[in-house]
Amino acid sequence: MDQAATDLRKTEDQRPGPGRTKPVLELRNLVTQLPGEDGPLTIVNDVSLKVLAGETLSVVGESGSGKTMTFLSAIGLVPKPGRVVAGEVLLDGADLLKLTPDEMRETRGTGISMVFQDPLTGLNPVFTIGEQIAEVLRAHGSVSRTEARETAIGLLERVHIPDPGRRVDDYPHQLSGGMRQRVLIAMAIALEPRVLIADEPTTALDVTVQAQVLELLAELRQDFGMAMVLITHDLGLVARHADRVAVMYGGRVVEYGSAEAVFEHTAHPYTVSLFESVPSLDAETSDDLRTIEGQPPDPASLPAGCAFEPRCFFGQGREECKTILPKRATASMADHRTACHFYAELDTKRSCA
Amino acid sequence: MVSYLARTLVQLAITLVGIVTVVFFLMRAIPGDPALYMLGDFATEASVEALRARLGLDLPVYQQYLLFMQRALTGDLGQSVVTGQPALREILSALPWSLSLAVTGLMIAVALGVPLGILSAIRQGTWVDVTIMLVALIGISFPVFWVGLVAILLLSHQAGLFPALGAATGGGFFTQIHHLMLPALVLGLSVAAYIARLTRSAMLEVLGQDYIRVARAMGVRENRIFFRLALRNAFIPILAVIGVTFAWALGNAILVEVVFSRPGLGSTVLKAILARDYQLVQAGVLVLATGIVLVNLTLDILYGVIDPRMRTGS
Numbered sequence: 001m002d003q004a005a006t007d008l009r010k011t012e013d014q015r016p017g018p019g020r021t022k023p024v025l026e027l028r029n030l031v032t033q034l035p036g037e038d039g040p041l042t043i044v045n046d047v048s049l050k051v052l053a054g055e056t057l058s059v060v061g062e063s064g065s066g067k068t069m070t071f072l073s074a075i076g077l078v079p080k081p082g083r084v085v086a087g088e089v090l091l092d093g094a095d096l097l098k099l100t101p102d103e104m105r106e107t108r109g110t111g112i113s114m115v116f117q118d119p120l121t122g123l124n125p126v127f128t129i130g131e132q133i134a135e136v137l138r139a140h141g142s143v144s145r146t147e148a149r150e151t152a153i154g155l156l157e158r159v160h161i162p163d164p165g166r167r168v169d170d171y172p173h174q175l176s177g178g179m180r181q182r183v184l185i186a187m188a189i190a191l192e193p194r195v196l197i198a199d200e201p202t203t204a205l206d207v208t209v210q211a212q213v214l215e216l217l218a219e220l221r222q223d224f225g226m227a228m229v230l231i232t233h234d235l236g237l238v239a240r241h242a243d244r245v246a247v248m249y250g251g252r253v254v255e256y257g258s259a260e261a262v263f264e265h266t267a268h269p270y271t272v273s274l275f276e277s278v279p280s281l282d283a284e285t286s287d288d289l290r291t292i293e294g295q296p297p298d299p300a301s302l303p304a305g306c307a308f309e310p311r312c313f314f315g316q317g318r319e320e321c322k323t324i325l326p327k328r329a330t331a332s333m334a335d336h337r338t339a340c341h342f343y344a345e346l347d348t349k350r351s352c353a
Numbered sequence: 354m355v356s357y358l359a360r361t362l363v364q365l366a367i368t369l370v371g372i373v374t375v376v377f378f379l380m381r382a383i384p385g386d387p388a389l390y391m392l393g394d395f396a397t398e399a400s401v402e403a404l405r406a407r408l409g410l411d412l413p414v415y416q417q418y419l420l421f422m423q424r425a426l427t428g429d430l431g432q433s434v435v436t437g438q439p440a441l442r443e444i445l446s447a448l449p450w451s452l453s454l455a456v457t458g459l460m461i462a463v464a465l466g467v468p469l470g471i472l473s474a475i476r477q478g479t480w481v482d483v484t485i486m487l488v489a490l491i492g493i494s495f496p497v498f499w500v501g502l503v504a505i506l507l508l509s510h511q512a513g514l515f516p517a518l519g520a521a522t523g524g525g526f527f528t529q530i531h532h533l534m535l536p537a538l539v540l541g542l543s544v545a546a547y548i549a550r551l552t553r554s555a556m557l558e559v560l561g562q563d564y565i566r567v568a569r570a571m572g573v574r575e576n577r578i579f580f581r582l583a584l585r586n587a588f589i590p591i592l593a594v595i596g597v598t599f600a601w602a603l604g605n606a607i608l609v610e611v612v613f614s615r616p617g618l619g620s621t622v623l624k625a626i627l628a629r630d631y632q633l634v635q636a637g638v639l640v641l642a643t644g645i646v647l648v649n650l651t652l653d654i655l656y657g658v659i660d661p662r663m664r665t666g667s
Contacts, residue, residue, distance in 0.1 A: 075570060077566065077569055077570060105569075105572050105574065105575075106572060107572070108569070108570055108571060108572035109570075109571040109572030109573075110572065113570065113571060114570040116563065116566070116567060116570070118563060121562065121563035121564065122563050122564055122567045123564055123567070124564040124568070124582055124586065125564075125586065125660070125661070125662060126585045126586055126589075126659060126660055126661060127582070127585070135568065135571075135573055135577065135581075135582065136568075136571040136572070136573065138577075139571065139572045139573045139574055139577065140572060171661040171662070173661070173662050184567065187567070187571055188570075188571065190571075
């Protein structure tokens, strides 16, 4: 792509206001199920999300809340025998769930790409990193051996791997964890996808390396005008990197909105509990650190009402919470949605406190 | 790499000494006396004693052992008490017959077992997989001598495709090959079943790895994933399996030789055991063990070619 086109795309993508609201990736009412002993288990339950160009959407929630499964569903890689049973995955308006398997394969890498949690197991131990990058290039077009090598070196340079001309012939075991994650990122962005999904990309890394990898992701997102999804349970990362936040619980999105809305006008008790369970350096005593009592919900026996009700500090005992599934409601501002019957009271309480 | 080789060679030597020692004492623990066997039922006590003395069998067992080891180090494994020929030469002349059978059988086994195992893995859970694994299970369950007899009955006796017995020891090259085909096929099929099952599980293990999911997430084609990205990893355990099955193939080759009345290590060592021909048995086991150890050494080196983590010795 030439410079002028890149610039044009950037300005278009970064223009504030209504022009920005056209999503690159949009999930609509996505439902994914796994077969269980007593009927199917719903692990992604009616999820709707939008990711805009040049923006980062952070998806937060406990382990098992369906964060990863939601996006494996979006790229068509739900582990068998699970499958997507309903909904739409729109990439630039086209529904990926309607594609043939080979069209979906072609879209992975070029339209939508994913970086996983553990860089130590993510690279194939018996191929050089150059060969592995070349494999991605070759999957989406014919490239000669020398071309592939040149491109691979360029990509390694792009993700700030020192001495890429030499590193290209290294095997994964010769690289550190942070370097390996960079290589995996290089593979994921090799064909400049429209959306990059990063699934806890730094969880397995040293704290110092974490920051570097996240900086790299932010830089690439800007340069390529990519949309990014950052799946994490680290709220510190969310605060620093997210434009938009989706909070997931029990396979559902319970709160969704701009980072500002979710942080400043939190409209779901689960989100409040998440914030309170973050350790803070300013905290005077360790009493300030709260944990969320109880266990995440079991997809085999979800309550009829709100899935968070048994652990909720706020609605405890109210009949609606136990029996009626909360609808998504618009909270503090447009595009800020919550699934809580009593979010309005919550907001008041928080501002009073 | 050099220190690795040196270490392996030392291990090899220790292994061989261990095997020969076990066989030495096992043979002498079996009731029966070679002198008595050679002289027959009507031998006088005096002539038996004389022969025992000549063979060194009157010495205490530990002295016999030390003497044997001393000679073995110089390459002298003694003479066959039956034929009077050097034991090693007898064994080495029988070896090519067994080796050609085992190697041909193993080649058939690998050519059949590896592709079927891979096919089974990438079609996991389908009727293709179920059929292949069922046939493989049957193949493992039937003893090789039974399969050999059935093969003789069907393919030699009824269809007349192959000669039933013998190895055409005096015949030309092609006649010998013709005689080799049926026993090699019988041997190969039994080993193929084993290799197919282990290849399948090696392949499935690799296909469950994170780097395979990463390749899928980048849009790499399934064929590339199976036949390039996964297969090279799966070859590491598959090679190990082939190493193990070589020993198995040699063992089964001995059974097959008996069924097909072929010359070879099988019949030679079997006769030697019955005659309590200690020297010949020891030489036979030593040669077999050396062969198996050498094959595994070769495979160790091949691991280094396939797996870069072995190369740097880390």
